[in-house]
Structure formats: structure tokens, C-alpha cells
Amino acid sequence: MDxxxxxxxxxxxxxxxxLVQKNAYTDVSIEVMDTDCSKALLGTDELIKAVSSVxxxxxxxxxxxxxxRSAELELAGKFKLHNLENCFELFLNKGILNTYISQGYYLISSGWLQHCWETLDSWGFDETSIKEFFRESAQKLMYFDTGVMSDFEPELRKVSAYIGLEYEVLDVGIDFCEYFMKSMVSQWRYEKERLYLRTSLARLTRQTADYAMVFDQIASLTTLTSETQIVNSIMDLFNLLFSARTIVYVPYFGSQSGEPIVYRVSPVQQAGITKDDLDFENCxxxxxRINVRDKEKLLGIFKLMEISFPQYKDHYDQLAAFLSNICALGIANARKYLQLQENEIQLTELNEQKDKMFSVIAHDIKGPVGNFVGLTELMKSSVHNSDVVESDELAHMLHEESIRLNILIGNLLKWSAFQAGHTAFKPKSCNFHEVVLxxxxxxxxxxxxxxxVFTAEYPPDLAVRADQHMLQTVLRNLLANAIKYTHEHGYVKLKAIPTADQMVQITVFDTGIGMPNTLREKLFMPGENVSRPGTKGERSTGLGLLICHDFIKKHGSLLEVESEEGEGTRFTFLLPLALESPVL
Known part of the structure; x- marks a missing residue:
């Protein structure tokens, strides 16, 4: 096995x-090169010889x-080379990574920590020289905790003391690296399948000149990546070979069949699919009938009805068995390509989610924490000076800041847990009045x-079917936002009205400052900057609306927004009306 x-x-x-062990990659092997960032490659010729022997x-x-980098040109001509600007890009987005580097962090991985003494010793510095070197080149150590080294703290403390720099730990997790590796492995497997397809086609081409017409048509399959395109190309070939009245193809995904594709030769017969067309058992x-299988897995079935020259049926059966393998390779290749595209989309989404979370941490949590430090310093001074009035004001400011930080962290945790699939969805009958209270x-x-002024209007006995905690989170965020962007003496209203189709329309609207179209269009896009201050300068991240959007989408509904600058804003969504009694 390759x-x-x-x-x-x-x-x-x-x-x-x-990751090889976790994902059971029996066809993947990790080979360790005797090199690191502090020295060049162990020798281009030596490496090429070592790699080629494996x-x-x-x-x-x-x-x-x-x-x-020094061997890039020679290596790239012989092997596939992933030349990263920094190897820590395997664990974290490049933009955030460069921010940490520009702030003077010396980045440490679990592998570096495991071999740190060997590495430091190879530099030829004594302890004094090491300290001087790191003082001149870095401000602080940053350990990337991917979760693969559980007991790293004791060793990290020893290295920190020896080098003479304090350290921080960044919980980057393994997901980013895992999607990078999955993409690499999927791409390699996909290339192997394409190579196998080309090799099979080349081998079969040499078998007999009688198949020349078949191969002329099949060669085009290697350039196609859509199953529908491949099936249509195969049906054209079948029409040339067998001149059947009607050709039907039904794809299979496990035990489930997909939508059939019908190819009719005669224009007179372009009607819909008949019962006989789909009767694959009675030919x-x-x-x-041609069953398309890939390693015993049924991918689909072709049925060719009323073929011409039935006296050559035995020859057609042999040809059909041969063509079945070709069809399987093409269709399996198309499905693998589709899976590869989906993996790339998941990697992009994960990247956007990480960017958003780290952006919030770096910009929005850092501010309140800094305010905490400043306020506590001022409180120490006022207590020392026995200034009771000032201490009381500072305590109030500290309390307000703690409330904001608590809400921000709570929203961040809820959103990140939901994105990671760790939030349980438990819809039940909920008393709407209790939710509002x-x-x-x-x-x-x-x-x-x-x-x-806040008012709420809804039937007193109204009950909706929803996850109560999610619904509370949505209403709390929408109402808090409405108040934040409404001027003094304005009003905010919550309204819930049952509809004729056993749904409940829930609306939160205000008389606030509204928003421009450009901002409204980006409200629910992760990574977009939609934060802006409230009418009294209140700060915001826009994360609360992302949570609302995702939680409402989980209920099978949409969070719709209407707004004009200076005219206020209206958020609306639908939930099912609960017909049973609320669950306590």
C-alpha cells in the first residue's frame, strides 16, 4: 500500500x-528531519537521498x-514543498501570528519544549550568554498549547527561568492543524485516485484496438469533476456503443438512491420517466444493466433499454463489465473531489471563526481588563487618602465594567461553544411570560x-416551542442592543403575536438611531466589524447578534432586520406555537 x-x-x-493516530491514517507516516529554525537544512543532497530512499x-x-528556504528551488523541482513563512501557521492564522511576533514574543511548540535542552546546548551558549541573547531578541515566551503535551508546565517553568524571560500560554488547540493536515491528506489521496484512473485507462487502452472508440470518449472523464457531467459523458458513449432506445442512471449513496437521469435517443420519447424505466430487476x-461499484460499494446503476443488434449481446455483456470499472473510477473520483471541496470550505469557516474569537479577545476583553487594573490602582490611592466619596464612585465604575466584561465573556463562550457543536439543543414548551420576566x-x-421606556405585549397564556435558554439569550441580547442604541426618553418594545399557521411572530423594535444599509448587510457575517458605540458611548463587539442569528437558525427560523438611520430598528423571527402545556 502506498x-x-x-x-x-x-x-x-x-x-x-x-493527528495520524487520532484519525487512524494508516496510509500516512510522519518523518522527522534533523533540523530546526536556527540552522539550515541538513544538506540538500543528503535530504534528497534520505527522502528518495523512503x-x-x-x-x-x-x-x-x-x-x-536555502534548498527551496532544488527541492521544489523534485518534491511537493509546503514552504511556510513560519511553521506556527500550522496552529494559528498568519495575521494573528505576525501580531504576536511583532510584539516581541518568542514562540514555543510542544516539540521545541521536548527537545529544548538539546537545542540550547547545540547553540554553544552558556547560561549567561543564553539570557543575554533572549533579552536582546525577545520580550516574552509564548507557548502554543495544542493539547498534545499534557504536563508541559514544569518544563516550561524551568526553561523560562534558564532563559530569563517570563512566559504565557496560548490555548490554540489542534483543530487548525487538523484541517490543514486533512486537506493535505485528502489532496494526496485524490491525486492518487486520479493517477490510478489515468494508469488504468492507459493499461486498458493497450488491451485491444477494438476499444479505440471507447477510450477516445473515456479520456475526457479525467478532466471532469462533476458526477452529472461524467454520467452524461458516459451516456453519450453508451449511445454510440449500444444504440439503446433509453438509458437511465440512478445514483446510490449508501442504501439511499438519488434522482434518476434519463437519456432518450428518440425526440419522440422525451416524456417523463415511466415505471418500466425504473424497474431494474426485470430487464x-x-x-x-450495468452496476457501478467501487471496492464493492454500489455507486449507481445504468439501465440500457432495447439495445440495437441484440445478436451481439454476449459481446455487449463483456464490454459492459469492462465499462463498469471505468464508470466507477470516474464517479468515485467526482465524489472524492466534492468531498475535498467541502473540506476546504470547512477549513475556511474554521479560520473565520478563529479570527473572530481571537479578534474579540485581543481587542474587546483586553480593554475592560486594562480598565480593571487602572480602577483598582485608583481605589488603592483613594482608600489610602481616606476619600470615601471617590472610593464609592470608583467602586461603582468597577461594578459597571465587571458587568460588561461578564456579558462579553458569556457571549463569547456561548458563541464559540455553539460553533464547535458543544451547545445542546433542547426545544420544549416554554411559558413566554416567564421567559420575559x-x-x-x-x-x-x-x-x-x-x-x-420598555414595554412588552403578548397574550398572558402564550407558550412557544423553543430551547428556553437559547430564547432567553436571544431576547436579552436584542433588548440590550435596542436600549443601547436608543436615546433618553425613547422606547423599546417586545411584541409576540400568534399567527394563523400556528406560529408566533416575535418582534423587538425601538425608536433609536437605526443603521445604514451597509452595516445592516454585514450584521450576521463572522469576521466583519459591525461594532459601534451606543447613544451614551457604550461599547459593543457585534458578537451578541451573531449568537442571536445562530440560535434562531437552530430553531429553523430566520432573524430578519429592518432599519433606517434615525428611524429605529426592528428585529423579527418566528417560533412554533406550543400546543402542549409548558414544561417546568
Whole structure:
């Protein structure tokens, strides 16, 4: 069995070895190169010889950055080379990574930590020189915790003391690296399948000249990546070979069949699919059935009805068995290509989610925490000076800041947990009045301070079918936002009305500042900057609306928004009317 051999340095090898074991990649092997960022590659000729002795060039991937740059041109001509600007791009988005580097962090991986003493010793510095070197080149150590090294703290503390720099730990997790590796492995497997398809076609071409017409048509299959295109191309070939009245193809996905595709030769017969067309069990004497299988897995069935020249039926049966393998290769290849595209989309979505979370952490949580430090310093001074009035004001400011930070962190945790699929969805019959009372307790202080009138209108016995915690979170965020962007003496209203189709229309609207079209269009896009200050300068991240959008979507509904600048804003969504009694 062919294996994919991934060559990496020892500093990033532990994560890739872990992922090979976790995902049971029996066809992947991690090979460790004797190099790191502090020295050049161990020798281009030596590496090429070592790599070539392990595997063919098409089964080799080399991942590196500085360590492979000097040999980049020669290596790239022989092997597939992933030349990264920095190997830590395997764990974190490049933009955020460069931010940490520009702030003077010296980045450490689990692999570096495991071999740190060997590495430091190879530099030839004594302890004094090491400290001086790091003081001149870095401000602080940053350990990337991917989760593969559980007990890293004792060793990290020893290294920190020896080098003379404090350290921080960044919980990057393994997901980013896993999607990178899945994409690489999927691409390699996909290329192997394409190579196998080309090899099979080339071998079969040499078997007999009688198949020349078949191969002329089949050669085009290697350039097609859509199953529908491949099936249509195969049906054209079948029409040339067998001259059947009607050709039907039904795809299979496991035990489930898909939508049939019908090819009719005669224009007179362009009617809809008949019962006989789909009767694959009872084929007539002049019909031909071709099962398309990939490694015993049924991919689809072709049925050719009323073929011409039935006296050559035996020859057609042999040809059909041969063509079945070709069809299987093409269709299986198309489905693998589709899976590869879906993996790339997932990687992009994960990247956007990480960017959003780290952006919130770097910009919005850092501010309140800094305010906490400043306020506590001022409180120390006022207590020392026995200034009771100032201490009381500072305590109030500290309390307000803590409320904002608590809400922000709560929203971040809820959103990240939901994106990761860790939020349970438990819809039940909910008493809407009790939900409103719960939410009202959170916003009363905010509305009172801003002198914004809040009212709620709904039938007293109204019950909706929803996840109660998600619904409370949605209403709390929508109402808090409405108050935030409404001027003093304005009003905010919550309204719930049952509809004729046993749904409940829930609306939150205000008389606030509204929003421009450009902002409204980006409200529910992760990674877009939609934050802006409230009417009294209140800060915002826009994360609350993302949570509302995702939670409402989980209920099978849409969060719709109407707004004009200076005219206020209206958010609306639908939930099913609960017909049973509310569950306590």
C-alpha cells in the first residue's frame, strides 16, 4: 500500500504524529528531519537521498520554513514543498501570528519544549550568554498549547527561568492543524485516485484496438469533476456503443438512491420517466444493466433499454463489465473531489471563526481588563487618602465594567461553544411570560439608567416551542442592543403575536438611531466589524447578534432586520406555537 510520507522538523512533529493516530491514517507516516529554525537544512543532497530512499516523490510532502528556504528551488523541482513563512501557521492564522511576533514574543511548540535542552546546548551558549541573547531578541515566551503535551508546565517553568524571560500560554488547540493536515491528506489521496484512473485507462487502452472508440470518449472523464457531467459523458458513449432506445442512471449513496437521469435517443420519447424505466430487476432480453461499484460499494446503476443488434449481446455483456470499472473510477473520483471541496470550505469557516474569537479577545476583553487594573490602582490611592466619596464612585465604575466584561465573556463562550457543536439543543414548551420576566431582570437597570421606556405585549397564556435558554439569550441580547442604541426618553418594545399557521411572530423594535444599509448587510457575517458605540458611548463587539442569528437558525427560523438611520430598528423571527402545556 502506498503511503504519504510527511517530512517535518522535530519542533512540529508531535502534533502531526498525534493527528495520524487520532484519525487512524494508516496510509500516512510522519518523518522527522534533523533540523530546526536556527540552522539550515541538513544538506540538500543528503535530504534528497534520505527522502528518495523512503518513498517515490509523489508520496512525499515536506513542510518547513526557514529550514528549507536555502534548498527551496532544488527541492521544489523534485518534491511537493509546503514552504511556510513560519511553521506556527500550522496552529494559528498568519495575521494573528505576525501580531504576536511583532510584539516581541518568542514562540514555543510542544516539540521545541521536548527537545529544548538539546537545542540550547547545540547553540554553544552558556547560561549567561543564553539570557543575554533572549533579552536582546525577545520580550516574552509564548507557548502554543495544542493539547498534545499534557504536563508541559514544569518544563516550561524551568526553561523560562534558564532563559530569563517570563512566559504565557496560548490555548490554540489542534483543530487548525487538523484541517490543514486533512486537506493535505485528502489532496494526496485524490491525486492518487486520479493517477490510478489515468494508469488504468492507459493499461486498458493497450488491451485491444477494438476499444479505440471507447477510450477516445473515456479520456475526457479525467478532466471532469462533476458526477452529472461524467454520467452524461458516459451516456453519450453508451449511445454510440449500444444504440439503446433509453438509458437511465440512478445514483446510490449508501442504501439511499438519488434522482434518476434519463437519456432518450428518440425526440419522440422525451416524456417523463415511466415505471418500466425504473424497474431494474426485470430487464428484457434486449436490455442491459450495468452496476457501478467501487471496492464493492454500489455507486449507481445504468439501465440500457432495447439495445440495437441484440445478436451481439454476449459481446455487449463483456464490454459492459469492462465499462463498469471505468464508470466507477470516474464517479468515485467526482465524489472524492466534492468531498475535498467541502473540506476546504470547512477549513475556511474554521479560520473565520478563529479570527473572530481571537479578534474579540485581543481587542474587546483586553480593554475592560486594562480598565480593571487602572480602577483598582485608583481605589488603592483613594482608600489610602481616606476619600470615601471617590472610593464609592470608583467602586461603582468597577461594578459597571465587571458587568460588561461578564456579558462579553458569556457571549463569547456561548458563541464559540455553539460553533464547535458543544451547545445542546433542547426545544420544549416554554411559558413566554416567564421567559420575559427572566430577561426583564437583566435589562431593567440598563433601561432605568438611560431613561428608556420598555414595554412588552403578548397574550398572558402564550407558550412557544423553543430551547428556553437559547430564547432567553436571544431576547436579552436584542433588548440590550435596542436600549443601547436608543436615546433618553425613547422606547423599546417586545411584541409576540400568534399567527394563523400556528406560529408566533416575535418582534423587538425601538425608536433609536437605526443603521445604514451597509452595516445592516454585514450584521450576521463572522469576521466583519459591525461594532459601534451606543447613544451614551457604550461599547459593543457585534458578537451578541451573531449568537442571536445562530440560535434562531437552530430553531429553523430566520432573524430578519429592518432599519433606517434615525428611524429605529426592528428585529423579527418566528417560533412554533406550543400546543402542549409548558414544561417546568
Amino acid at each position: 503511503k504519504l510520507h510527511i517530512f517535518v522538523c522535530k519542533n512540529i512533529a508531535p502534533e502531526l504524529v498525534y 518513498a517515490h516523490s509523489e508520496n512525499v510532502r515536506i513542510i518547513g520554513s526557514v529550514c528549507v 428484457g432480453p434486449n436490455d442491459l 427572566h430577561v426583564k431582570g437583566y435589562i431593567e437597570t440598563q433601561s432605568s439608567i438611560k431613561k428608556v
